[in-house]
Amino acid sequence: MAAPAARFTRLERDERREQILAAARRLFSERPPGEVSTTEVAREAGVARGLLHHYFGTKRDLYLEVMRSMLRYPPQPIPEVSGGDVDAVLSAAIDRWLTMVRRNRAAWLAAVGAQGLGRDPEVEAIVEAGREAAVDRLVALLDPDGGRELRAVLRAYSGFAEAASLEWLVRRRLTREQVHRLLHSTLTTLVRSILPEIAQKGSP
Amino acid sequence: MAAPAARFTRLERDERREQILAAARRLFSERPPGEVSTTEVAREAGVARGLLHHYFGTKRDLYLEVMRSMLRYPPQPIPEVSGGDVDAVLSAAIDRWLTMVRRNRAAWLAAVGAQGLGRDPEVEAIVEAGREAAVDRLVALLDPDGGRELRAVLRAYSGFAEAASLEWLVRRRLTREQVHRLLHSTLTTLVRSILPEIAQKGSP
DNA sequence: GGGGTTTGTTGGCGGACTGCCAACAAGCTA
DNA sequence: TAGCTTGTTGGCAGTCCGCCAACAAACCCC
Numbered sequence: 009m010a011a012p013a014a015r016f017t018r019l020e021r022d023e024r025r026e027q028i029l030a031a032a033r034r035l036f037s038e039r040p041p042g043e044v045s046t047t048e049v050a051r052e053a054g055v056a057r058g059l060l061h062h063y064f065g066t067k068r069d070l071y072l073e074v075m076r077s078m079l080r081y082p083p084q085p086i087p088e089v090s091g092g093d094v095d096a097v098l099s100a101a102i103d104r105w106l107t108m109v110r111r112n113r114a115a116w117l118a119a120v121g122a123q124g125l126g127r128d129p130e131v132e133a134i135v136e137a138g139r140e141a142a143v144d145r146l147v148a149l150l151d152p153d154g155g156r157e158l159r160a161v162l163r164a165y166s167g168f169a170e171a172a173s174l175e176w177l178v179r180r181r182l183t184r185e186q187v188h189r190l191l192h193s194t195l196t197t198l199v200r201s202i203l204p205e206i207a208q209k210g211s212p
Numbered sequence: 213m214a215a216p217a218a219r220f221t222r223l224e225r226d227e228r229r230e231q232i233l234a235a236a237r238r239l240f241s242e243r244p245p246g247e248v249s250t251t252e253v254a255r256e257a258g259v260a261r262g263l264l265h266h267y268f269g270t271k272r273d274l275y276l277e278v279m280r281s282m283l284r285y286p287p288q289p290i291p292e293v294s295g296g297d298v299d300a301v302l303s304a305a306i307d308r309w310l311t312m313v314r315r316n317r318a319a320w321l322a323a324v325g326a327q328g329l330g331r332d333p334e335v336e337a338i339v340e341a342g343r344e345a346a347v348d349r350l351v352a353l354l355d356p357d358g359g360r361e362l363r364a365v366l367r368a369y370s371g372f373a374e375a376a377s378l379e380w381l382v383r384r385r386l387t388r389e390q391v392h393r394l395l396h397s398t399l400t401t402l403v404r405s406i407l408p409e410i411a412q413k414g415s416p
Numbered sequence: 417g418g419g420g421t422t423t424g425t426t427g428g429c430g431g432a433c434t435g436c437c438a439a440c441a442a443g444c445t446a
Numbered sequence: 447t448a449g450c451t452t453g454t455t456g457g458c459a460g461t462c463c464g465c466c467a468a469c470a471a472a473c474c475c476c
Contacts, residue, residue, distance in 0.1 A: 014443095016441085016442080016453085016455080018441090018442050019453080020453095039332070040245070042246025043332075045434085047432090047433075056456070058435090058437085058454075059454060059455075061435065061436070066434080066435070156385045157385065157386065160376075160379040160390075161376075161394065163375055164372050164375040164394065167375025167376070170371055171367055171369075171370065171371025174367075175364040179364070179367075181360045181363060181364035189409065193405075194401075197405070198398065202393075206390045206393045206394050218472095219426090220424090220425060222471050222472060223424080225423095225424080249462060250464095260426045261462095266425080271463070271464090417476105418475105418476095419476095420473105420475085421472105421474075423472095423473105424470090426468085426470090428466095428468105429465090429466090432464105434459105434460085434462095435460085436457105436458090436460105437457095439454105439455085439456090440453105440456095441453090442451100442452095443453100444449105445448105445449085446447100
């Protein structure tokens with residue numbers, strides 16, 4: 009007779025883990041967590057439902073892990089351009105940002121738009137950490153000694169950059185070239201003209 | 213004997229409906245929809261669980277209605293300042309925005325929490341409609357004949373305004389006065405200098 | 417004021433989903 | 447090949463959602 013044809017194949021922990029995570033990433037990218045069942049994730053991954061509880065604990069834990077994994081992948085490549093010309097450095101940084109966004113389109117869209125109405129504090133913290141990290145990189149690039157106001161302005165700017173990127177990627181009311189110029193000019197103006205204006209303490 | 217002491221009181225449809233909606237708004241503001249049970253909403257409203265299905269259909273329908281109701285309340289007051297001075301008009305509009313945001317703090321925070329692609333198309337549409345309406349008001353104020361690029365830039369600006377407001381309300385890295393100046397200067401610069409620069413078609 | 421009517425409200429049944437765990441078996445070791 | 451390790455499965459118990467038939471509070475009419 010033929011061999012019993014094993015009904016499942018054993019995998020190394022990390023391997024199976026990544027396989028489940030990939031399936032979960034796919035589904036959680038399309039629908040909010042409340043509308044994705046663990047049964048579905050298990051089917052998509054080709055394993056029994058109990059297995060994902062074994063690897064990740066609760067469904068919520070799995071979802072949080074998906075969020076983290078999405079934040080982890082994109083922003084790996086470190087800026088490190090550091091030419092003398094600030095304008096050129098900024099331009100290059102923006103270019104990398106746009107390229108990253110287009111390359112990881114699905115993951116990025118899901119991460120930016122994560123969570124529904126009620127904000128889940130943990131999810132919020134994960135996404136916010138990613139944004140604050142982006143601010144860190146800009147601070148290092150622009151003014152390592154920058155104060156509280158600089159960080160606040162840059163955080164607002166990151167909201168601007170995300171919305172502008174959506175105009176390019178989704179709504180298509182801007183070209184990549186236009187977004188690039190928009191982001192560059194706005195950031196330059198913010199830091200050189202507007203920030204000094206609002207940072208000074210006593211001005212009526 | 214004493215009267216049978218009615219076990220529940222009948223209310224008019226709209227009255228009961230609003231009562232349930234208020235309870236749902238409270239709970240859905242604190243937690244994502246997947247973590248709020250209809251049993252809880254019913255208890256909070258002081259009615260039987262079946263009743264909210266009677267009034268709103270499915271849980272999802274109730275959630276969508278909550279979203280709409282939150283979007284409906286705040287931005288009602290129409291700008292209508294229309295003095296000759298554009299700067300003064302903008303300043304007043306920004307002032308109203310900041311006041312609205314602080315007054316409806318909880319509701320507004322919850323609504324912006326449903327960022328960009330909530331991955332739920334319907335929720336997405338509702339929130340995005342609110343933002344596009346804000347853009348409409350700005351377009352009417354600034355340049356009624358403005359083109360596609362103007363709308364795109366203003367949409368990006370609304371992302372900027374939301375993030376900046378969070379810096380004031382939540383992270384407290386900016387004062388109200390600072391946010392005001394930041395929003396005013398940025399909008400002015402965007403429309404007067406940066407928009408013309410990116411709107412021109414053929415520029416290397 | 418009593419009986420009939422309207423319709424707002426309740427309670428519970430059927431199906432689906434989550435969290436958990438004991439039993440099973442694939443693949444390694446001797 | 448027998449035994450062991452541990453990745454994997456299947457099902458049980460509790461909770462939640464969608465639905466609907468029955469109930470009863472307030473109203474109407476005589």
